[in-house]
Amino acid sequence: MPDLLRHAWLVARKDLQVEFRSRTALTLALVFTALVLVVFEYGRDPTAVPTLDLAPSILWVTFSFAAVLALNRAFHAELENDALEGLLLSPISRSSLFWGKLGANLVFVALVQLTGLALFVLFFDVPVWRVWWPLILVMVLASVGFIAVGTLFSAMVVRTRFAELMLPVLLLPFLLPPLIAAVTVTAKLLGGRPLSEVLGWLRLLAAYDLTFVTLATLLFPATVTE
């Protein structure tokens, strides 16, 4: 177990190092996030629909798109000089490799989401500070499971034709449960509902995360071993 985590950390750290040197995917995701928020801001009629009603949807559409953008980069760098082969030749376990990738993806998505949240508060002036920690919690819970499946799929998709198109298509159904839960919870939180009302949803999210992180870890070796 300690080896698993240590090796995963090494892989994740390398991923983040590589990404921060080139910054392309990060820039893309951040610019996209800002763009989407601006479009929503100009597209709505403030007199017709109160921001509070739209807020959860806007927030989560932004987060979802940004997450898919972030996922595309996961195995890209590995293909450039066939570094993936090197990773598979090394003594680290397949699970370490997967968890390293997953970890890097989570950090990456977290960065984009936090920035998105900050921009959102700035543009839309929605009272977030009252419920900031449950909100962070639901952001984490709604992302983990989905990112796990996304990491698994990006390992496969990166070697197919139309990789960038394939990933969102495959991921769409997997986005639905966390998205529904996240939007509902966010709406309740921003609307000042008591926490007890969202506990059921949070449990659903936790179950989803646990299930898919486990499943993805188990299935990952099938995508890289022959």
Place this chain on the structure above:
Amino acid sequence: MLWARDLAHAFGAVQVLDGITFSLDRGQTLVIFGPNGAGKTTLLRVIAGLIRPRRGSAEVKGGRRAIGWIGHQSQLYGQLTVIENLRFWASLYDVPAGTVQERATALIARLGLERQTQQPVRTLSRGQAQRASIARALIHDPAVLLLDEPFTGLDRLAAEELRTLLGELAADGRASVLVTHSVEEGTELATEIAFMRSGRFAAHGPRAGRDAAALAADYRRIMAGA
């Protein structure tokens, strides 16, 4: 140090390996000659543990830890510098930090990469990248080397230097399997020779002092036969 017993493998309906058996001791170098499609790369990948063969088995004493792979792709991260790459790959093999620095310095010096140490790999020329890739393969001091057409794209000088290096490594006691389609390039290094065609060894035995010309003649003769 490494052996293969009755290896057979197929991709779909295509039989790629069809009963390969051999073993190799310390200091021995097996050079496998064969045309494209003979199954040479697949054989190496089975030995390296990347592919599970349909039949038979292969083993390297010491497992993946003891294997160093040199192929046409550098397996390096373009965004990271030479030394950062070396440190990363060494960490996956659990090489202690102090040893890494010593070994890296020695390898960089031996391969003539002192000026490139702090440069990102993507700025290196092809020859420099190839040498950096060799450093990567050797950083964890593997007992076994697997080389997949390592002379591809190298000019005469670089190829000669690589041959000298490989000779030194063999003298140090390493066992190597080198596959190539060019008789001229591999002959000197070999202690054992194999001609591979359609997934089988058409001929296999000690080099017995034959030079490149003699081998080429034998190769033509044997491969022309049924």
Place this chain on the structure above:
Amino acid sequence: MTQGSVGRWITAVALVLLAGIYVRALAFTPTELLQGPAQKIFYLHVPSAWSAMLSMGLVGVASILFLFLKDERYDRFASASAEVGTVFSLVMLTTGPLWAKPIWGTWWTWDARLTLTLMLFFLFIGYQLLRSAVSEPGLRARYAAVVGICGLVLLPFIHLSVYLFRTLHPRPIVLKPSAPSLPPVMLVTLLLSFGVFTLLYVGFVTQRYAIGSEPR
């Protein structure tokens, strides 16, 4: 009898029975009071949903078996089941609005079952797209199996989340109960329809599997 012809026979029988169901549904089953004749689409709509889900379930099971046993026949079965499932989901997605419009006044609604089938449809499409994008057969089979298993595990979550979502929101239109208390005559028609659709599934998949097994 070859596999293909067995499949054709089964499909033929099932189609005849399907015609029988139509007759029964239209002529011998009473018309539902509130919903009128449009309600009879129910006998097509619900069993196709069942067949679509059966298809996905079997894709998932075949995928698991393939990964463990490495027998490519399971992969061929999964592929056949996915294609058939796509067709059934499409039937469900088209009969749904046809039923909904006269009764609910709207073509679509995001209730648990319709959303589930829409996502099922996307899963099937994604599965087929992935298969078509990979040329090497061994790789294709493994990749497809991974997606198939994930898809199977996803289904209960989709159902649960949409169901929870709908029950917590008041609906402006009449909600049809998920386990209707049907008069026996209607229930029998429905059950017969389930049986026929299952038979159709078996027939289609057998034929498709046989085609897939033919040497190229």
